Amino acid sequence: DADVTQTPRNRITKTGKRIMLECSQTKGHDRMYWYRQDPGLGLRLIYYSFDVKDINKGEISDGYSVSRQAQAKFSLSLESAIPNQTALYFCATSDHRGTIGELFFGEGSRLTVL
Amino acid sequence: AQKVTQAQTEISVVEKEDVTLDCVYETRDTTYYLFWYKQPPSGELVFLIRRNSFDEQNEISGRYSWNFQKSTSSFNFTITASQVVDSAVYFCALSDTGGFKTIFGAGTRLFVKA
Numbered sequence: 001d002a003d004v005t006q007t008p009r010n011r012i013t014k015t016g017k018r019i020m021l022e023c024s025q026t027k028g029h030d031r032m033y034w035y036r037q038d039p040g041l042g043l044r045l046i047y048y049s050f051d052v053k054d055i056n057k058g059e060i061s062d063g064y065s066v067s068r069q070a071q072a073k074f075s076l077s078l079e080s081a082i083p084n085q086t087a088l089y090f091c092a093t094s095d096h097r098g099t100i101g102e103l104f105f106g107e108g109s110r111l112t113v114l
Numbered sequence: 115a116q117k118v119t120q121a122q123t124e125i126s127v128v129e130k131e132d133v134t135l136d137c138v139y140e141t142r143d144t145t146y147y148l149f150w151y152k153q154p155p156s157g158e159l160v161f162l163i164r165r166n167s168f169d170e171q172n173e174i175s176g177r178y179s180w181n182f183q184k185s186t187s188s189f190n191f192t193i194t195a196s197q198v199v200d201s202a203v204y205f206c207a208l209s210d211t212g213g214f215k216t217i218f219g220a221g222t223r224l225f226v227k228a
Binding site for chain 1: 159
């Protein structure tokens with residue numbers, strides 16, 4: 001089983017719908033991140049969290065919200081999806097006690113908004 | 115603000131050729147970390163290397179080598195004797211002091227033809 005698991009792996013939805021992408025990890029890491037990947041733009045940071053009570057906005061947080069339900073769980077929500085949120089979304093973790101900054105990624109969630 | 119630039123969008127080489135992927139970064143931090151990640155066609159993101167800002171020693175790992183030059187704010191990646199399995203998107207990334215936040219370049223897609 002993957003150490004960082006994302007669900008769903010693929011989702012097609014319609015404009016205006018609420019969508020939640022979930023991420024869970026078994027690595028015991030304290031830090032968790034959500035990135036989106038778009039062709040030609042690389043990975044852009046949406047939100048990050050250093051522990052359950054800590055949530056920080058990244059480069060492109062508008063239109064997104066997150067919840068850190070437990071150390072191992074970090075969910076990304078799109079309250080009202082729009083077509084330009086079509087992208088590949090990655091959850092990642094890191095451990096402040098390990099190699100600083102090294103990220104461990106989930107397999108990605110491909111979201112299509114029609 | 116931090117920034118990572120990968121000017122090469124796509125590179126195509128023939129197997130056994132050497133290829134260098136360029137990465138230029140901007141940061142005001144005196145301590146920072148640089149990374150390379152690989153994304154093969156299967157889509158997962160794989161950590162390749164981390165370098166901290168105080169260590170300008172070049173590194174070699176098999177066919178891979180990295181050249182870090184603070185004077186030019188560059189962290190270039192060379193693959194020697196490329197192979198078809200090296201075909202992937204390669205991302206350069208920059209993390210701030212403490213590894214709290216990592217930003218990525220747009221990526222370079224490498225095609226290695228047999």
